[in-house]
Amino acid sequence: TGPDVGANSASGTGAASGPTTVSVDELRTPEDVPGPRRQFTLRAGTESVTLASGDTVQSWNYGSLPGPELRVQQGDVVEVHLENVDVEAGVTIHWHGYDVPNGEDGVAGVTQDAVLPGESFDYRFVADQPGSYWYHTHQNASRGVQRGLYGTLIVEPSGGIAEQHDVVVPLHSIGDSVLLGASDLPTTMRIPAGESVRLRLINTDGLPNTFHLDGTPFAVVAADGYELAEPPPVSAQSIRIPAGGRIDVAFTMPEGPVYLTTDASRTPWIAFAPGAAASAAQLGRAPDRSGEPELDLLGYGGGPAAVLPDGPLVRAEMVLDRNPRFLQGVPVNGYTVNGAVYPRIPSITVNEGDVVLLSVANRGWETHPMHVHGHHVLVLSRNGVAASGAETWLDTFDVRPGEVWEVAVVADNPGIWMDHCHNLDHAAEGMMMAMHYR
Ligand code: C2O
Ligand code: CU
Numbered sequence: 001t002g003p004d005v006g007a008n009s010a011s012g013t014g015a016a017s018g019p020t021t022v023s024v025d026e027l028r029t030p031e032d033v034p035g036p037r038r039q040f041t042l043r044a045g046t047e048s049v050t051l052a053s054g055d056t057v058q059s060w061n062y063g064s065l066p067g068p069e070l071r072v073q074q075g076d077v078v079e080v081h082l083e084n085v086d087v088e089a090g091v092t093i094h095w096h097g098y099d100v101p102n103g104e105d106g107v108a109g110v111t112q113d114a115v116l117p118g119e120s121f122d123y124r125f126v127a128d129q130p131g132s133y134w135y136h137t138h139q140n141a142s143r144g145v146q147r148g149l150y151g152t153l154i155v156e157p158s159g160g161i162a163e164q165h166d167v168v169v170p171l172h173s174i175g176d177s178v179l180l181g182a183s184d185l186p187t188t189m190r191i192p193a194g195e196s197v198r199l200r201l202i203n204t205d206g207l208p209n210t211f212h213l214d215g216t217p218f219a220v221v222a223a224d225g226y227e228l229a230e231p232p233p234v235s236a237q238s239i240r241i242p243a244g245g246r247i248d249v250a251f252t253m254p255e256g257p258v259y260l261t262t263d264a265s266r267t268p269w270i271a272f273a274p275g276a277a278a279s280a281a282q283l284g285r286a287p288d289r290s291g292e293p294e295l296d297l298l299g300y301g302g303g304p305a306a307v308l309p310d311g312p313l314v315r316a317e318m319v320l321d322r323n324p325r326f327l328q329g330v331p332v333n334g335y336t337v338n339g340a341v342y343p344r345i346p347s348i349t350v351n352e353g354d355v356v357l358l359s360v361a362n363r364g365w366e367t368h369p370m371h372v373h374g375h376h377v378l379v380l381s382r383n384g385v386a387a388s389g390a391e392t393w394l395d396t397f398d399v400r401p402g403e404v405w406e407v408a409v410v411a412d413n414p415g416i417w418m419d420h421c422h423n424l425d426h427a428a429e430g431m432m433m434a435m436h437y438r
Helices: 142-147 424-430
Strands: 037-050 056-061 070-073 078-082 094-096 119-125 131-136 152-156 165-174 177-182 187-190 195-204 211-216 220-223 240-242 246-252 258-263 270-273 313-327 330-337 348-350 356-362 366-374 377-382 396-399 403-411 415-421 430-435
Touching: 037 070, 070 078, 078 403, 131 195, 131 246, 142 424, 152 165, 152 195, 152 356, 177 258, 195 211, 195 356, 211 246, 313 348, 313 366, 356 396, 396 403, 415 424
Parallel strands: 037 078, 070 152, 165 195, 187 270, 313 356, 348 430
Antiparallel strands: 037 056, 078 119, 094 131, 131 152, 165 177, 195 246, 211 240, 211 258, 220 246, 258 270, 313 330, 356 403, 366 396, 366 415, 377 403, 415 430
16 A cells, blocks of 8 residues: 555545535446545645755655655545645646546646645546556646656556556656656665566656666566556567656566666666565666667557547647747747647547547657547557557657657547647647647
8 A cells, every 4th residue: 555645645435625626426427436535635845855865856746756656446536635835836736647537637727727835726536447647747847747746646456456566666857866766776675586576667757768677577568557458579678668658567576686777867776686685786786778679569560450449530630840930920939739839729629429530740850758638549550550569548659750650539538638748848838739529
């Protein structure tokens, strides 16, 4: 179970603190039988944090760096009371990858106002989708997330987790430091040989990061929260995760050590030791795997090509670029979608039940990790090559320079949803648009 979170962290059916935004009767679909209420309080504030290395960073966070791990069971009614102590820029909580009702999405200026110092806001949703997610501020996000306004959200499946050990590993850069979990130093974790392990790799950075797992064969079991029905054969030790993305891997602890490393510069790493707890120094340095081939979830060729879901088809297009020039007399110096910067980008309106066939083309020279709110996308093809692995439903996908992705979105969650680049500096400079599902 996760750590205690402030005064109201107890699970159970106690009285809610503060106003709620929606009654249980109004939650999602009628099939959802609300489970027990799980209440958390997150207090956002500014803090000078001393890291394991002794380095100090000026952080904004939800009470700790990273924020507390919120761990709930599938079916729970999650109630989170957010208070802003002293973050002058304001805060919200966006549930990254979680397809919550629109009013709970935490987008300042769209689904709610920013929560200013002394104010509070209550979020409530049914945790109906198991998997690995994270949360972060969506007010002044490029600064706020980088400084530490993030944490992880783990929804355990109603049938329980298959593995004996469940290790959550967010990777984050803050200032000149890199955190793997909560530490900026190499750490060791003891796991008896023969026991099963799930690693939830979560990239909370603004750039893609590559993780390497060494010392054991492993399986890729979930992407962006969704269990893969047919895990791809693993032919590489390296897994690249887009900014905002999550990959879960599973392995059985061998007789020797297992190393989790990343390509992030100055990075810490984690050694899993089968025997008596050895220090990271005793286990020795993890092998350097930088630059090795990466696993490709889309192109492994197992199984039939992805099929477009049924429903009235609507075509939409996002052309991503960077345009330091004049457009129709208006100076545009930013990251553009269809030639314009947010909020000048016309939104796309579709009806509930429509299937949006979205083509995303990158005409620029930087990678854009595109993130969709409130929905997952089914990847159909990349550069004209059909996705042929397991059905891959993602909420964040790296569109590299020159690439064209075709994805499908089933409009089943009404509201105004933001789609944007999760390099949050790019989003702040315009690469963000609204989708209106009515
Ligand atoms: Cu994780 Cu709109 O963001
Ligand atoms: Cu971008």
